[in-house]
Amino acid sequence: MAVAATALAAPRGALRSLMLHAWRCSAAASSSAWAEDLLHRMDQRDTWDRFYSEKRATGPRHFDWFFSYREVSGLLLSTLQGLSSGETRILDVGCGTSALGLGLYRDSPHQLHISCLDFSPLALDSLSQLIRESPPPRHPLSQLCCHLADATDLGATFESSSFHLVLDKGTCDTLLRCPQGPGRAKQLVTECLRVLKPQGKLLQFSDEDPDARVPFLEQAGGANVTVTEIGHINGICYYVYMLGQRPLDLADGREQSLEGKGLKTGPACLP
Numbered sequence: 001m002a003v004a005a006t007a008l009a010a011p012r013g014a015l016r017s018l019m020l021h022a023w024r025c026s027a028a029a030s031s032s033a034w035a036e037d038l039l040h041r042m043d044q045r046d047t048w049d050r051f052y053s054e055k056r057a058t059g060p061r062h063f064d065w066f067f068s069y070r071e072v073s074g075l076l077l078s079t080l081q082g083l084s085s086g087e088t089r090i091l092d093v094g095c096g097t098s099a100l101g102l103g104l105y106r107d108s109p110h111q112l113h114i115s116c117l118d119f120s121p122l123a124l125d126s127l128s129q130l131i132r133e134s135p136p137p138r139h140p141l142s143q144l145c146c147h148l149a150d151a152t153d154l155g156a157t158f159e160s161s162s163f164h165l166v167l168d169k170g171t172c173d174t175l176l177r178c179p180q181g182p183g184r185a186k187q188l189v190t191e192c193l194r195v196l197k198p199q200g201k202l203l204q205f206s207d208e209d210p211d212a213r214v215p216f217l218e219q220a221g222g223a224n225v226t227v228t229e230i231g232h233i234n235g236i237c238y239y240v241y242m243l244g245q246r247p248l249d250l251a252d253g254r255e256q257s258l259e260g261k262g263l264k265t266g267p268a269c270l271p
Ligand SMILES: C[S@@+](CC[C@H](N)C(=O)[O-])C[C@H]1O[C@@H](n2cnc3c(N)ncnc32)[C@H](O)[C@@H]1O
Pocket: 042, 043, 048, 063, 064, 065, 066, 093, 094, 095, 096, 097, 098, 117, 118, 119, 120, 123, 149, 150, 151, 152, 168, 169, 170, 171, 174
């Protein structure tokens, strides 16, 4: 079956080339054999700590997988319109040091509450520094928070039904392509859907072909999965997958949302 074959395949395509290129460009990257070894451990926290520690050696800078915030800023800003009449709550899962959350915080005329989440403390250290150095948000009441947590198990961090929009750029891809990954990738999608508000949307940015990703997302519990081609960037075709909760899960989410206020932990927030 296409899904199983893709899920179990060795890292490939954009993610694989990006990873090798990123590591080779790192100050301490010593051999491509080492980088190849790490490619099979992209679901492990220490792999990412090592990656971000090497990136940090040249100073805190954004590093964006696949493509930069600018490539999708128009799409994201237009998606935000109509999601909420008041504050719009956004979660970026596996944010790394990407400019996605910070770019939206800076550019959106709507009031946003953005949660950037990663399990690598080194990534969040660098991102926090970039956030502190960033210009103020366009909307004076917008907030941006960093959360250290495992995106496949968000129960201790967020209530169900907390977010209007969940963003995933490259995180599901890294889990899908590891030997132990496919099961965790499914947990990731399940958790992303659980923390969505009714009518909320999960957006996944990926280079994976729709023939494989759409059935995977449906099996992981997603409803109304749509796919839009973003275009070719550096010769690779990227897609955005958009999905929501199934009606049954929506009913559960509504019940739980009456109990909680969305946030369970006290994160570091700006401003
Ligand atoms: C391919 S990178 C993508 C980073 C960022 N989204 C971007 O677009 O540049 C995958 C990120 O997911 C994080 N990650 C992987 N598994 C995770 C998990 N179970 N929980 C939280 N973060 C995770 C890694 O630390 C890494 O920052």
